[in-house]
Amino acid sequence: NAMSPDIQMFRHRFFPASFNRPNTVFTFRVLNDFLLDSLECGTSAMNYYSKLRRMTSSMFPHLVPDRYRELMRVARQWRQLKTMKWHGFGHRSDNPSTGELALFCPACPQPGINVLLSEDESLDE
DSSP states (O other): OOOOHHHHHHHTTEEESOSSSOOOEEEHHHHHHHHHIIIIIOOOHHHHHHHHHHHHOSSOGGGSOOOHHHHHHHHHHHHHHHHHHHTTOTTOSSOOOTTTTOOOOTTSOOBTTTBOSSTTOOTTO
16 A cells, blocks of 8 residues: 655655656755755856765765756756745645746836826825
């Protein structure tokens, strides 16, 4: 009565690089760290992956198997899943409609919020 392999991996906080025959997994911690590094520090995926290789084998990073393409694919999937979760679609079966995943921008014109609705109202008041 074992759960499917993908569910078992998720429960152990591993994200598989493929769902058909997974051979490579990334931990949730690595994916969150990459997301934060790229957002806050502007770290490119190649530089982040080079750091992972160096952390895995500081003396011989060139001997670490190349999983850069897998990291890129999984990072895109991870970012999409996190975005959907942040906007309340984590436990819903419906797909977001146009604009539902957009962030609110207080500097952009928003009718009724920071842009006057009627022409006879003036900003001088």
